[in-house]
Amino acid sequence: MLKQSKNLDFPFLVPGETIRRLWPLDVQSFRDHLQRLDRDSRYDRFGGFVSEGFIESYAKSCFGIDSITYGYFVDGIIRGAGELRGVGAAILQQGSAECAFSVEKDWRGRGIGTQFMARLVRAARNRNIDSLRLSCLSHNQAMIGLAKGFSAELSFETEETTGKLLARTPSSSSILNELVDNSLGLASALIDYQKRALLKLAA
Numbered sequence: 357m358l359k360q361s362k363n364l365d366f367p368f369l370v371p372g373e374t375i376r377r378l379w380p381l382d383v384q385s386f387r388d389h390l391q392r393l394d395r396d397s398r399y400d401r402f403g404g405f406v407s408e409g410f411i412e413s414y415a416k417s418c419f420g421i422d423s424i425t426y427g428y429f430v431d432g433i434i435r436g437a438g439e440l441r442g443v444g445a446a447i448l449q450q451g452s453a454e455c456a457f458s459v460e461k462d463w464r465g466r467g468i469g470t471q472f473m474a475r476l477v478r479a480a481r482n483r484n485i486d487s488l489r490l491s492c493l494s495h496n497q498a499m500i501g502l503a504k505g506f507s508a509e510l511s512f513e514t515e516e517t518t519g520k521l522l523a524r525t526p527s528s529s530s531i532l533n534e535l536v537d538n539s540l541g542l543a544s545a546l547i548d549y550q551k552r553a554l555l556k557l558a559a
Contacts, residue, residue, distance in 0.1 A: 374429040375471055376541035378437070380419045381549040382427065387415035389427070389434040394461050400496055401458045422448050424479050428459070428468050432548060435463040438472025440479055443489065450484045456491040457499060469502045475537070477509050482526045482534055489518045 378386055390401075390411045399405055406414075418425050418439060428436035436459035443452040455476050457469050480488055488510060492499040503510065503519055510519030 372431045374544065375426060375468075375475075376429070376544055377538050378419070378425040378427045378434075379542055379545045381545045382434070383415055383419060385434050385548075385552075386418065386425065386427065386437060387412060389437060389460065390415060390458060392460055393458060397458065397461060400492065400499075401456065403491075424448060424476070426472055426475050428463070428472070430463065432551070435460045436468045436472070438469070438476055440476045448483055448485075450486070452487040452489065453480055453485045454489045454491050455503075457502075469499070470505065473502055473506055475534075477506060477521070478530055478534060481509075481521060481524060482531050484526070485521060487518060487520050 390398075391408060393401060395405075402410075402414075417423075418441075422442040424440045426438045427434045437457070439454075439456045440448065441454050441456070442448040443454050455473070457472055459468050477488070488503075490499060490503045504512065506519070509522060511522060512519050
């Protein structure tokens with residue numbers, strides 16, 4: 357089970373658990389995660405009922421220059437994801453961005469969303485994003501509460517699901533931390549991809 361640490365960027369994980377950035381090599385695993393979401397979770401995540409075909413297309417769209425996605429892995433399987441997508445721009449740089457979260461039912465209540473939010477806020481700040489919108493329905497108080505928990509990083513004025521990043525420039529440590537996380541995540545993605553390829557050959 358995921359354990360909280362004082363530094364949300366570097367949580368203590370038990371063996372078999374990992375949080376890392378997702379890469380194009382992970383697209384099928386990410387798609388499988390979204391397809392495993394139960395009916396209500398899928399509705400909350402996408403704001404309505406969506407088809408398998410929609411999820412297939414959506415998963416492929418999450419690895420462009422306008423998005424960053426993190427995954428929560430348990431024994432090599434994605435059980436949760438946190439996404440940062442640019443709003444009204446092709447490149448995730450400056451301006452506004454949108455956060456979205458999806459966690460499979462049996463893995464909720466473990467602080468995963470908080471860990472995702474910490475990384476997404478850091479990624480947004482490092483790219484000079486000035487406004488973060490939480491993509492969720494108005495009844496999803498858990499997600500709104502999650503955003504409110506980052507009042508030290510975000511200020512909420514009129515819209516309860518839109519937060520404005522407080523005026524802080526990226527620090528050398530925040531940029532380095534993200535760079536190290538991404539490098540380790542890419543190495544892990546390559547290893548995971550090789551494992552899946554070997555399993556297919558053995559089948």
